[in-house]
Amino acid sequence: MATVNPYLNFPGTTEDAFNFYKSVFGGEFITIQRFRDTPEADRVPPHLLDKIMHVAMPIGKGNILMATDALEEMGHKVTSGTNFFLSISADSKPEADKLFNALSNGGSISVPLADMFWGAYFGILTDKFGIQWMVNYDYNQN
Structure with a gap:
């Protein structure tokens, strides 16, 4: 999870x-x-x-x-007051996709999920309630 x-x-x-x-x-x-x-x-x-x-x-x-x-x-x-995100560390790439797609439903995507230079699959969104989320799956996790 x-x-x-x-x-x-x-x-x-x-x-x-x-x-x-x-x-x-x-x-x-x-x-x-x-x-x-x-x-x-x-x-x-x-x-x-x-x-x-x-x-x-x-x-x-x-x-x-x-x-x-x-x-x-x-x-x-x-x-100040909106200078934070909730960062989700997913256990798998499919879980990252599932969470990102569900959270972005009705919201907006500012960074689509993609492979990043630091070795992760990562994206940023704002949900329909205005909460900012980062979704990250680290390819190097055990």
């Missing part, structure tokens, strides 16, 4: 926020990837290359807090 975790968007302050959360919850980051480390780094303005493309940190029992710097210079706008 799929797991659901919060995915936060920050306007360039992800690293500060996650260092704060680390001080509160303890533990270590399990993933931290900067924009400079992506295949699209040549499209990122030089002063933003060290911003966070993706960070993940376990909190509590089986929960993972994740985030990105959603930067205006890259076409994003962070609005």
